[in-house]
Amino acid sequence: MASETSARYLRFAATEARGHSPSYERLAGGVADDPGLLSLVDQLPGERRQPNLLLAAVRFLNGPVGDDYAAFRAWTVTHWTRVRNTMLERRTQTNEPGRCAVLLPVLARLPQPLALIEVGASAGLCLYPDRYAYRYDGGAVFGEADSPVVLDCVTTGPVPLPERLPEVVWRAGVDLNPLDVSEPQDVHWLECLVWPEQHERLARLRNAVGVARTEPPTLVRGDLDATIRDLVAAAPAGATPVVLHSAVLAYLPPEKRASFAATMRDLACPWISNEAPGVLPAVDRRLPPLPEADGLLFTLALNERPLARTGPHGQSLEWLPTP
Ligand SMILES: C[S@@+](CC[C@H](N)C(=O)[O-])C[C@H]1O[C@@H](n2cnc3c(N)ncnc32)[C@H](O)[C@@H]1O
Known part of the structure; x- marks a missing residue:
């Protein structure tokens, strides 16, 4: 029977990488069938055995992550101590500014001006919705004139x-491990988290880093539930404090998600969540029946009221009918 780690790499190859990264599909599929490499990966704590973390670590160290599994394998085994240390020191913290395209319609309807507070911010690139430009459904570009970041998004329904x-x-955030846009090694790590064939995402990331460098966000190191009250309290008077997060709560155990949700209900400020199904039960319960539910879509919600289903990188926005 396949080991748990082998099954994890196979699942990643077949359901996540397929259609998005042929090289990652090939390499993860190769690891799944490679008892020698699996035994090295299994020396790491369970949460550090992620395929994406291994592949990003090899890229970070300039190892080969192309078509040739044998070359990837030989390099990874030879440099295993460095690969392992990178996997222990770093985390999967993909920061996707494209998600601002799905957050924007909600943010624009709140009482202005806004004090944005992002929990699980990574490098904070989703804290600049007002510094990017947007192109919905291939139409006219809208937003910050001359922004180097133009976010494309396909919409459905009454967006x-x-x-x-x-x-x-005001922009602030918290992360267990905030990344610093002015620190070249942190930026290199962010780049390595974008899959090899995703050239557009890489260009977008680099341009967004350039935007953030001109006006760096205030990011604190810590746990989101432990710090959110202080961050909301620190927002300037006269601005609406808005808490937002995307692709974060899945990293927390259910009891910590529930505790954070209870804190947010108590704070009673606008709270925008953009998360995978299953992580916020109160949001899931209010979702209308969806005939062709796609498990890879996120749910965008305001104070636990579902508004839309979104592409995980902000590439699509399907507004839900008002109940
Ligand atoms: C996949 S990244 C998403 C980053 C960003 N929200 C985005 O949409 O691009 C998830 C981030 O959540 C952070 N994170 C996970 N658990 C956390 C916690 N308990 N408190 C604060 N940050 C956390 C991780 O360190 C990571 O940077």
Whole structure:
């Protein structure tokens, strides 16, 4: 019978990498069938055995992650101590500014100006919705004139597309391990987390890093539930404090998600979540029956009221019918 780690690599190859990264599909599939490499990966704690973390670590160290499994394998085994240390020191913290395209319609409808607070911020690239430009359904570009970041998003349903950008007067965030846009090794790590064939995402990331460098966010190191009250309290008077997060709560055990949700209900400020199904039960319970539910889509919600289903990188926005 296949080991748990082998099954994990096979699942990653077949369901996540397929259609998005031929090289990652091939390499993860190769690891799944390689008892020698699996035994090295199994020396790591369970949460550090992720395929994405191994592949990013090899890239970070300039190892070969192309078509040739044998070359990848030989290099990884030879440099295993460095690969292992990188996998222990770093985390999967993919920061996707494209998600601002699905957050924007909600942000634009809140009482302005806004004090944005992102939990699980990584490098904070989702804290700049007012510094990017947007192209919904291939139409006219809208948003910050001359922004180097233009976010494309395909919409379905009655999306309340904004007429103007939100006014952001304060941006702050928390992460267990905040990444620093002015630190070249952190930026290199962010780049290695973008899959090899995703050239557009890489260009977008680099441009968003350039935007953030001109006005770096205030990021604190810590746990989201332990710090959120202080962050909300620190928001400037006269601005609406808005807490947002995307692709974060899946990393928490269910009891910590429940505790954070209870904190947010108590804080009673606008709370925008953009997360995979299953991580916020109160959101899932309110979702209308969806005939062709796609397990890879996220649910965008405001204070646990579902608004839309979204592509995980912000590439699509399907507004839900109002109940
Ligand atoms: C996949 S990244 C998403 C980053 C960003 N929200 C985005 O959408 O691009 C998830 C981030 O959540 C952070 N994280 C996970 N658990 C956390 C916790 N308990 N408290 C704070 N941050 C956490 C991770 O360190 C990581 O940077």
